[in-house]
Amino acid sequence: MIVAAAAAAHLLPIAPLLLLPFAIVFFVVVFPFWGVALGILGLILVILRGLSKVSGGALDGPADAVYKAFRWVLTFGGFVRLDKKKEADSGAGTPR
Secondary structure, X not given: OHHHHHHHHHHXXXXXHHHHXXXXXXXXXXHHHHHHHHHHHHHHHHHHHHHHHXXXXXXXXXXXXXXXXXXXXXXXXXXXXXXHHHHHHHOOOOOO
């Protein structure tokens, strides 16, 4: 038992070295693409909302669709839930 704990403690500093390539790929490749996608979708959303206001609401459907796409990209494809506070406040998860 003591030998196994000593072996695990000896190998512990290797874990950050093994995870380093994944962190580099995420921050050098994935994160910039995510930021560019947010910027482009945000710009399209602002333009569509402005055109919708000018046209009297004729572009509300496409603006809502772009907003849904923006929220999807913002949450890493739905991986992160930003509306958990709303669900908790509304009592949606409480049994009756």
